[in-house]
Amino acid sequence: MPDHSPLVQSLRTAVAGAPDDVPLRLHLAELLIAGGHHDEAVAEAAVALQHAPGDPQARELMARAMGVPPQAPEMSAQAPEVPPQAPEVPPQAPEGPPSPAGFNWKAAEDQVGDVVPPRFVETPKAAEAPQTADGADVPGDASAWEVEAPHGVRLADVGGMQDVKDRLEAAFLAPLRNPELRKLYGKSLRGGLLLYGPPGCGKTLIARAVAGELGANFLSISINDVLDMWMGNSERNMHEVFETARRQAPCVLFLDELDALGAKRSRTAHSGMRNTVNQLLTELDGIDAGANEGVFVLAATNVPWDVDNALRRPGRLDRTILVLPPDAPAREAILRYHLRDRPVANIDLRKLTKATDGLSGADLAHLCEAAAERALLDSARTGTVRMIGMQDLTEAAATISPSSDPWFASARNVAMFANEGGMYDDLVTYLKKKRKL
Structure with missing residues (x-):
């Protein structure tokens, strides 16, 4: 990838955090064109058109990025009229929405087809299971x-x-x-x-x-x-x-x-x-x-x-x-997984792992969601997109109580008074280790 200015890199991060923000993406495309990165500008403009089909600014940026000459100005109203001549066989109108003069949107779509993935992927419908006359599934059919x-x-x-x-x-x-x-x-x-x-x-x-x-x-x-x-x-x-x-x-x-x-x-x-x-x-x-x-x-x-x-x-x-709440290596892997596609900066996973002892995998997913929500609301209030930081995660962790605590409260009684044949010896060992028994 070619070198970009810090502003372009910051905008890329902001667009990754808000992929549906069309004006933000078009601003990035404008800067890419100004920097001579036309192929990247084409990709950004194409994504913007997926989110906002027919947007005139996105179309104009796409045309500029692909090097299409600007549309000639219309004839002035004061210019003398030229009698129209009978046209020959009219050319067939191109498929798709109306386009700027001389711009072939079909060719543009083909050019960026490998760069921009489709927004929605259509999956073929599975074959329906055979049914009886009353609409019930035929017994013994695996597709049921x-x-x-x-x-x-x-x-x-x-x-x-x-x-x-x-x-x-x-x-x-x-x-x-x-x-x-x-x-x-x-x-x-x-x-x-x-x-x-x-x-x-x-x-x-x-x-x-x-x-x-x-x-x-x-x-x-x-x-x-x-x-x-x-x-x-x-x-x-x-x-x-x-x-x-x-x-x-x-x-x-x-x-x-x-x-x-x-x-x-x-x-x-x-x-x-x-x-x-x-x-x-x-x-x-x-x-x-x-x-x-x-x-x-x-x-x-x-x-x-x-x-x-x-x-x-x-x-x-x-x-x-x-199967107990995740240990430290598991918590680190879960946190890394749920933060992988979010705009984060300076996250100390080791420190965060220690601060989340006792949280379940579902709790950790909720923690990452809550931290992202904090950063999003702050960005909306200030008008400046910012990254998810360590403070967002630690403050969110302070508000989450382990969802497994009620379960251990019930399991403690079973481990103490209903452990026939050593069925729950593993549970007893864990509760003693955590000093919950």
């Missing part, structure tokens, strides 16, 4: 559920949380990666994994990362995908979810909010909900031997003590991992 193809998210992309990664490797991933050792030691692939902990701490991201590690499809299911007002439909939906995962194997089936899908039947008054839990137990076992081969079941919940005990029986969701 949204199965994500293998993607590039891996555990290495999850910042920090090394203890969680180590436990995932030992309990779940290592046997899958080493089939010969698995056969040697008689290690079964049956059973699933239950992730639990306070909300907003990345349980869903970890499940996607596990699917990425396995190179497997990913199918996420919540209570809205299963429950139905008509008797028997919820059980059918649960069966079809597992059938879809089996057809798409290898597939990670992620059951979100398991406490809603698999609530304790002793506390459930509605028989339909109890039948849904029974169906879930049946599907986890597999109707036939090896029916769930290649289906890896992961579940997440904030309240594991409300999950039916039968779901945690060996061979079902028998392995449990506590």
